[in-house]
Amino acid sequence: xxxxxxxxxxxxxxxxxxxxxxxxxxxxxxxxxxxxxxxxxxxxxxxxxxxxxxxxxxxxxxxxxxxxxxxxxxxxxxxxxxxxxxxxxxxxxxxxxxxxxxxxxxxxxxxxxxxxxxxxxxxxxxxxxxxxxxxxxxxxxxxxxxxxxxxxxxxxxxxxxxxxxxxxxxxxxxxxxxxxxxxxxxxxxxxxxxxxxxxxxxxxxxxxxxxxxxx
Amino acid sequence: xxxxxxxxxxxxxxxxxxxxxxxxxxxxxxxxxxxxxxxxxxxxxxxxxxxxxxxxxxxxxxxxxxxxxxxxxxxxxxxxxxxxxxxxxxxxxxxxxxxxxxxxxxxxxxxxxxxxxxxxxxxxxxxxxxxxxxxxxxxxxxxxxxxxxxxxxxxxxxxxxxxxxxxxxxxxxxxxxxxxxxxxxxxxxxxxxxxxxxxxxxxxxxxxxxxxxxxxxxxxxxxxxxxxxxxxxxxxxxxxxxxxxxxxxxxxxxxxxxxxxxxxxxxxxxxxxxxxxxxxxxxxxxxxxxxxxxxxxxxxxxxxxxxxxxxxxxxxxxxxxxxxxxxxxxxxxxxxx
Numbered sequence: 245x246x247x248x249x250x251x252x253x254x255x256x257x258x259x260x261x262x263x264x265x266x267x268x269x270x271x272x273x274x275x276x277x278x279x280x281x282x283x284x285x286x287x288x289x290x291x292x293x294x295x296x297x298x299x300x301x302x303x304x305x306x307x308x309x310x311x312x313x314x315x316x317x318x319x320x321x322x323x324x325x326x327x328x329x330x331x332x333x334x335x336x337x338x339x340x341x342x343x344x345x346x347x348x349x350x351x352x353x354x355x356x357x358x359x360x361x362x363x364x365x366x367x368x369x370x371x372x373x374x375x376x377x378x379x380x381x382x383x384x385x386x387x388x389x390x391x392x393x394x395x396x397x398x399x400x401x402x403x404x405x406x407x408x409x410x411x412x413x414x415x416x417x418x419x420x421x422x423x424x425x426x427x428x429x430x431x432x433x434x435x436x437x438x439x440x441x442x443x444x445x446x447x448x449x450x451x452x453x454x455x456x457x458x459x
Numbered sequence: 460x461x462x463x464x465x466x467x468x469x470x471x472x473x474x475x476x477x478x479x480x481x482x483x484x485x486x487x488x489x490x491x492x493x494x495x496x497x498x499x500x501x502x503x504x505x506x507x508x509x510x511x512x513x514x515x516x517x518x519x520x521x522x523x524x525x526x527x528x529x530x531x532x533x534x535x536x537x538x539x540x541x542x543x544x545x546x547x548x549x550x551x552x553x554x555x556x557x558x559x560x561x562x563x564x565x566x567x568x569x570x571x572x573x574x575x576x577x578x579x580x581x582x583x584x585x586x587x588x589x590x591x592x593x594x595x596x597x598x599x600x601x602x603x604x605x606x607x608x609x610x611x612x613x614x615x616x617x618x619x620x621x622x623x624x625x626x627x628x629x630x631x632x633x634x635x636x637x638x639x640x641x642x643x644x645x646x647x648x649x650x651x652x653x654x655x656x657x658x659x660x661x662x663x664x665x666x667x668x669x670x671x672x673x674x675x676x677x678x679x680x681x682x683x684x685x686x687x688x689x690x691x692x693x694x695x696x697x698x699x700x701x702x703x704x705x706x707x708x709x710x711x712x713x714x715x716x717x718x719x720x721x722x723x724x725x726x727x728x729x730x731x732x733x734x735x736x737x738x739x740x741x742x743x744x745x746x747x748x749x750x751x752x753x754x755x756x757x758x759x760x761x762x763x764x765x766x767x768x769x770x771x772x773x774x775x776x777x778x779x780x781x782x783x784x785x786x787x788x789x790x791x792x793x794x795x796x
Contacts, residue, residue, distance in 0.1 A: 270565065410570050416577060420570070
């Protein structure tokens with residue numbers, strides 16, 4: 245079953261979607277995200293400006309990681325109805341969180357996510373929270389850092405998505421071809437002695453350091 | 460005496476081979492001869508520079524090697540795109556136009572986040588398949604009028620429907636000029652295939668297309684080689700400091716030589732053919748400098764990293780953009796009018 249999932253996401257993203265994004269939309273892919281053994285896990289951290297972002301990152305996964313990376317999606321939008329939830333689980337492999345839960349629920353969610361990571365599943369988190377202002381890297385929320393602090397894995401991979409909002413911006417469903425890039429940074433470890441806010445800050449710096457110089 | 464007969468034997472063997480090949484695909488026998496010639500030229504350069512690398516590994520050799528590898532890929536793609544079926548040819552050139560147009564728009568950085576202006580961009584993209592459909596449809600007047608006249612009012616029309624005026628001058632001008640540069644001009648290459656056939660022209664339209672593409676590309680190669688060996692005086696120091704007057708002369712002479720050798724591919728007299736070689740060479744340099752001036756203005760070196768060693772699609776198409784138009788109408792005027 246797990247193997248079937250892996251093949252399904254591989255065919256969907258590496259065989260079909262990657263070529264579509266490359267040839268039609270004009271995404272320039274960087275190296276693949278790191279491939280790790282099944283008892284390890286990492287969180288993918290990326291900036292978020294477009295619905296294309298998740299597709300682009302899932303297309304950068306090698307075969308061994310397909311089906312193992314779960315994009316964390318806002319439940320109020322992506323799991324509004326049962327059909328929607330089913331479709332997003334089937335095609336995007338999403339897990340759902342409440343965007344603004346009650347105070348005592350926060351710990352619960354972080355515990356659930358940490359458990360997921362401990363069992364060897366990777367997460368894709370956009371620490372900005374939502375698709376913010378185009379081309380501007382917003383403040384990072386500390387959720388990703390807190391999940392890592394609560395689990396036994398410490399790794400995260402920063403990814404910068406350069407101008408992916410231009411082909412498919414917020415507020416417009418029409419896809420227009422335009423060159424954009426994805427930049428994958430090296431895998432990093434968090435400093436466990438630090439506060440989660442400081443970790444979020446250093447994560448933001450890591451993502452920002454991948455941004456190409458505007459020529 | 461013995462040697463001559465051996466040569467004729469090889470020639471006859473090749474001829475039989477080419478006749479078999481010409482029945483398989485779209486290429487005529489003279490075109491296959493020319494393709495074989497191109498194959499030999501690339502093979503020669505491969506051995507030449509790899510051999511040179513063994514003796515003396517000079518600076519810039521790596522880039523030349525990468526370029527030669529790209530040449531092999533381009534030669535293979537040429538055979539794939541033009542040799543199988545005219546519809547594949549149309550699709551291939553349509554894709555090249557699309558990639559070049561997307562590159563151009565992305566580098567100019569004019570996408571407007573306003574929803575209405577994005578629709579104008581979308582209409583410009585839609586024009587690409589329509590233009591190539593018109594090539595296939597064979598209505599000559601429609602094909603030459605669609606972008607220059609049709610898009611002239613269709614692009615503003617879309618903006619006006621949405622009541623948009625912000626950045627309209629920039630958007631209309633860039634989209635229109637970009638379409639002319641990358642779609643209108645490139646679509647004239649496959650359009651040569653759909654012209655009425657000329658009695659007594661053995662090479663067919665495939666030969667004409669090969670003549671155009673081979674001479675523009677060889678012009679670049681000769682320019683590069685002559686410029687590297689004798690180049691001293693810059694042709695246009697402000698736009699492209701690497702281009703030298705000596706290099707351009709080398710390119711001109713090389714194109715003339717190639718036009719003389721490949722004269723059997725086009726339905727023209729030798730004198731007309733030589734003039735055509737000169738014409739293509741001059742337009743090639745001119746197109747090259749035009750794209751260079753765009754890049755200079757945008758302060759970039761290459762349009763993208765699509766072809767290793769060459770840069771983007773538009774970097775390789777640069778000399779073809781004007782040459783294809785000049786060639787097409789020159790030929791059309793001499794043969795059909």
